[in-house]
Amino acid sequence: MCCFCLQVLRPGRISALTRLPSSSKMPSRMLSLTIFLILLLAFIETPSSLTSTADVRFRSAPWDPPCGLTESVEALCLLVFVADVSVKSYLVGWAQFRKNPWLLAYLAVLVVSFADWIVSLSLLCQEPLRIRRLFRPFFLMQNSSMMKKTLKCIRSSLPEMASVVLLLALHLCVFTMLGMLLFTGEKDDGQDRERLTYFRNLPEALTSLLVLLTTANNPDVMTPAYSKNRAYAFFFIVFTLIGSLFLMNLLTAIIYNQFRGYLMKSFQTSLFRRRLGARAAYEVLSSMSRRGEAHPRGVGVDPQDFLQVLQRVQLDSHQKPVIMEKVRSYGGDLLSAEEFQKLFNEFDKRVIKERPPRPEYRSPFLRSAQFLFSHRYFDYLGNLIALGNLVSISVFLVFDADVLPGDRDDFVLGILNCVFILYYVLELLLKAFALGLRGYLSYSSNVFDGLLTVVLLVLEISTLAVYRFPHPGWKPEMLGLLSLWDMARLVNMFIVFRFLRIIPSMKLMALVASTILDLIKNMRAFGGILVVVYYVFAILGISLFRGVVVAPGNGSLAPDNSSAPCGSFEQLEYWANNFDDFAAALITLWNVMVVNNWQVFLDAYRRFSGPWSKMYFVLWWLVSSVIWVNLFLALILENFLHKWDRRAHLQSLAGDPDTCCQVTVDLLFRDILEEPTEEELLERLSCHPHLRLCR
Incomplete structure (x- = not known):
C-alpha cells in the first residue's frame, strides 16, 4: 500500500503511479544489511569479543583490528544512511522534513557520527570514548515504523508507570527505615553478624530490600533475623506481599492497560492513514480513467489500470496472484471506492496458502x-x-x-x-x-x-x-x-x-505454540526495542566498568576462591560476568535482567568500582525487568486472548478451512478499530497540497 501512497505526496508524480520501480525491495534490503553491519561492528571493534571465553582468568589476548579497518566499514555504512535520509527528505519535501522529528534526529545523528569518526581517525583510534557507538541503535529504530509506535506508546505510558515506581520507592524507603530500627543497635556477636550484614547502614539496607523485592535473595535476608526471633518473619512477609505480589503486579496491570490503550490509538491512526492512502490511490486512478475515455457507467477505477499498477508493484508471491485474480473477476466494470478498499484489505493477510491436492490413485x-x-x-x-x-x-x-x-x-x-x-x-x-x-x-x-x-x-x-x-x-x-x-x-x-x-496434535498446546510463533513473527518491533536497550547499556557498561574485574593474583582487589565469603562473586567464580567486551557485557546484562543472583553483581561492582555502580544496575533492572518484561507480558496476553476468543474470526479471514492465513499485528486489532467514514477521508484529501479531487 505504501507504493500507492508515496505517489500522491509529491506534485507531478501522478503519472508515475504506473511506473513504479521493479527493484523497490533492493534498497530496503540494502538498508537492513547496512544496519546489521554497523551494529555488528561492536563485536569486532576494540575491545574485541573474538576470544573463546570471557573468563578473565583464562581469556587470551583478543585480536584488535588495525586502525582504519572497522572505521572504513563504518564510513560506508554512514554513507548509505546519508543516501537514505537524502531520498526520504526528497520524497516528503523540505516543508515536511522540517516538521518530522525522526528525520531531523536522523540528520543530527549522522552529523555527530561523522564528527566523532573524524576525531577517531585524527587520534589514531586511541580515543577513550566513542560517542557514535551509543547512537548506532537509532538507525535500527528509525527504519521501523512499528518500533516508533512502540517507543511512542512507552513514552505515553511513562507517567502512569512512574507513579507506581514512586510508590515502590516509598515502599522501599519506609521498610528500609523500619529495618534499620529493628535490626541495628545490637551487639555484633557471632550469632547476629549474618543478620546485621544486610542492615549495616542505610545503603546496604536499601540494596538488600530492593533485591528482596525481586525475590532474588529470598529467604537469605529473612532467615538470619527469623532465626533470632519468629516475629521478625512478619516484617519480611508483609514487605514481600505489598511489594512483590501487589505493587509489581499492579505495575504489570497498568503497563498492560495503558500500553494497550495507546497502542489502539496508534493503530487507529495507522488505519486512518492506510485508508487515506487507498482512497488517494482510488482518486488518482479514477481520474486517469476519466481522462482516458468517458465511461457512461459512472465514476470508478478501470480494472486494467489497476492491473498495470499491480504488475509493477513488489508484493508477496502469494498475495499478488490472488489479488490480481480478484481484480480480473470484475471484468470490465469500474471499481467503486468500496470495492477498491476491499481489494486493499488483502494486503493485510501475510500468507494465503492453500494445500495442494492429494494424488489420485486408480487402484x-x-x-x-x-x-x-x-x-x-x-x-x-x-x-x-x-x-x-x-x-x-x-x-x-x-x-x-x-x-x-x-x-x-x-x-x-x-x-x-x-x-x-x-x-x-x-x-x-x-x-x-x-x-x-x-x-x-x-x-x-x-x-x-x-x-x-x-x-x-x-x-x-x-x-x-x-x-x-x-x-x-x-x-x-x-x-x-x-x-x-x-x-x-x-x-x-x-x-x-x-x-x-x-x-x-494437542489443540491447547498447539494454540499456545501458535501464539509463540505469531509473537516471533509479528513482534519484531518489540524485540528491536530490547536490542536497542541492550546495545546502549552494553556500550555504557564497557565505558564504565571495562577492566575493573581482574583475576586473583593480577593486582585484583578480590580475594582468591579459598578465602572468599560463601555466595560472593569470587566464591561463585562469576569471573566471566564482566564488561571487558561487547559480548561479555550482553551476557552480564542478561543475567541481571533475569535477576539471576543479581545481588552478587551489585556487591562485586560496588567493591571493584565504587558505590555509584549500583545506579547503573538498578536503572538496567527498571528498564529491562520491570518495564520491558511487563510490556512483553502484556503483548503475550493480548495475543493469546485474541487467539483464544477469536479463533472463528481468524478462520473467517482465510475464507476456506483448508487455507492457512497468518495475520499481521495491525489486523490483530482490526476488529475493534473504528473505520473512518468517507466524509472524513474526502475532507482530509481535499486539504492535501499535492492532490486535487476532480469532483
Missing part, C-alpha cells in the same frame, strides 16, 4: 492405503512410537547415570534406535505417498518431522559405517571425528527434539 488398494496413512490416527500412532522412543532413552539415562561413558554397553539402545529410526523413515515415505510430496511439505509439522528424520537417518548410517552393527559388548575405539558415545548422544538429542511433533 482400490492404493486408495485404501492412502486413506489409512493420511488419517489422523496414523499421526497418533507415530506420536505413540516417538513417546516410546523417548521413554527408552530416559530409562537408559537413569540406569547409566553412574556409569562412565567408556564402561557403557550401548548394544540394546543402539538396536532400539535403529528400529525406531527405520520406522520414522517408513512413516515419512507413507505420508509422502498418501499426501503427495507437495502436500507433505505444505504442513510445517511434516517439514520439521521429515528434516529431523533425514538427519537421524544420516547419523545412523554414519554410525553403522564407522562402528559397524551393534552387538553385545559394543565398545569400539574412537574412529573419525566423534566417538560412539558422542554419536549416540547426538542421535538421542535429535530424537528428543523430534518429539516436539506432538504439539500440533
Whole structure:
C-alpha cells in the first residue's frame, strides 16, 4: 500500500503511479544489511569479543583490528544512511522534513557520527570514548515504523508507570527505615553478624530490600533475623506481599492497560492513514480513467489500470496472484471506492496458502492405503512410537547415570534406535505417498518431522559405517571425528527434539505454540526495542566498568576462591560476568535482567568500582525487568486472548478451512478499530497540497 501512497505526496508524480520501480525491495534490503553491519561492528571493534571465553582468568589476548579497518566499514555504512535520509527528505519535501522529528534526529545523528569518526581517525583510534557507538541503535529504530509506535506508546505510558515506581520507592524507603530500627543497635556477636550484614547502614539496607523485592535473595535476608526471633518473619512477609505480589503486579496491570490503550490509538491512526492512502490511490486512478475515455457507467477505477499498477508493484508471491485474480473477476466494470478498499484489505493477510491436492490413485488398494496413512490416527500412532522412543532413552539415562561413558554397553539402545529410526523413515515415505510430496511439505509439522528424520537417518548410517552393527559388548575405539558415545548422544538429542511433533496434535498446546510463533513473527518491533536497550547499556557498561574485574593474583582487589565469603562473586567464580567486551557485557546484562543472583553483581561492582555502580544496575533492572518484561507480558496476553476468543474470526479471514492465513499485528486489532467514514477521508484529501479531487 505504501507504493500507492508515496505517489500522491509529491506534485507531478501522478503519472508515475504506473511506473513504479521493479527493484523497490533492493534498497530496503540494502538498508537492513547496512544496519546489521554497523551494529555488528561492536563485536569486532576494540575491545574485541573474538576470544573463546570471557573468563578473565583464562581469556587470551583478543585480536584488535588495525586502525582504519572497522572505521572504513563504518564510513560506508554512514554513507548509505546519508543516501537514505537524502531520498526520504526528497520524497516528503523540505516543508515536511522540517516538521518530522525522526528525520531531523536522523540528520543530527549522522552529523555527530561523522564528527566523532573524524576525531577517531585524527587520534589514531586511541580515543577513550566513542560517542557514535551509543547512537548506532537509532538507525535500527528509525527504519521501523512499528518500533516508533512502540517507543511512542512507552513514552505515553511513562507517567502512569512512574507513579507506581514512586510508590515502590516509598515502599522501599519506609521498610528500609523500619529495618534499620529493628535490626541495628545490637551487639555484633557471632550469632547476629549474618543478620546485621544486610542492615549495616542505610545503603546496604536499601540494596538488600530492593533485591528482596525481586525475590532474588529470598529467604537469605529473612532467615538470619527469623532465626533470632519468629516475629521478625512478619516484617519480611508483609514487605514481600505489598511489594512483590501487589505493587509489581499492579505495575504489570497498568503497563498492560495503558500500553494497550495507546497502542489502539496508534493503530487507529495507522488505519486512518492506510485508508487515506487507498482512497488517494482510488482518486488518482479514477481520474486517469476519466481522462482516458468517458465511461457512461459512472465514476470508478478501470480494472486494467489497476492491473498495470499491480504488475509493477513488489508484493508477496502469494498475495499478488490472488489479488490480481480478484481484480480480473470484475471484468470490465469500474471499481467503486468500496470495492477498491476491499481489494486493499488483502494486503493485510501475510500468507494465503492453500494445500495442494492429494494424488489420485486408480487402484482400490492404493486408495485404501492412502486413506489409512493420511488419517489422523496414523499421526497418533507415530506420536505413540516417538513417546516410546523417548521413554527408552530416559530409562537408559537413569540406569547409566553412574556409569562412565567408556564402561557403557550401548548394544540394546543402539538396536532400539535403529528400529525406531527405520520406522520414522517408513512413516515419512507413507505420508509422502498418501499426501503427495507437495502436500507433505505444505504442513510445517511434516517439514520439521521429515528434516529431523533425514538427519537421524544420516547419523545412523554414519554410525553403522564407522562402528559397524551393534552387538553385545559394543565398545569400539574412537574412529573419525566423534566417538560412539558422542554419536549416540547426538542421535538421542535429535530424537528428543523430534518429539516436539506432538504439539500440533494437542489443540491447547498447539494454540499456545501458535501464539509463540505469531509473537516471533509479528513482534519484531518489540524485540528491536530490547536490542536497542541492550546495545546502549552494553556500550555504557564497557565505558564504565571495562577492566575493573581482574583475576586473583593480577593486582585484583578480590580475594582468591579459598578465602572468599560463601555466595560472593569470587566464591561463585562469576569471573566471566564482566564488561571487558561487547559480548561479555550482553551476557552480564542478561543475567541481571533475569535477576539471576543479581545481588552478587551489585556487591562485586560496588567493591571493584565504587558505590555509584549500583545506579547503573538498578536503572538496567527498571528498564529491562520491570518495564520491558511487563510490556512483553502484556503483548503475550493480548495475543493469546485474541487467539483464544477469536479463533472463528481468524478462520473467517482465510475464507476456506483448508487455507492457512497468518495475520499481521495491525489486523490483530482490526476488529475493534473504528473505520473512518468517507466524509472524513474526502475532507482530509481535499486539504492535501499535492492532490486535487476532480469532483
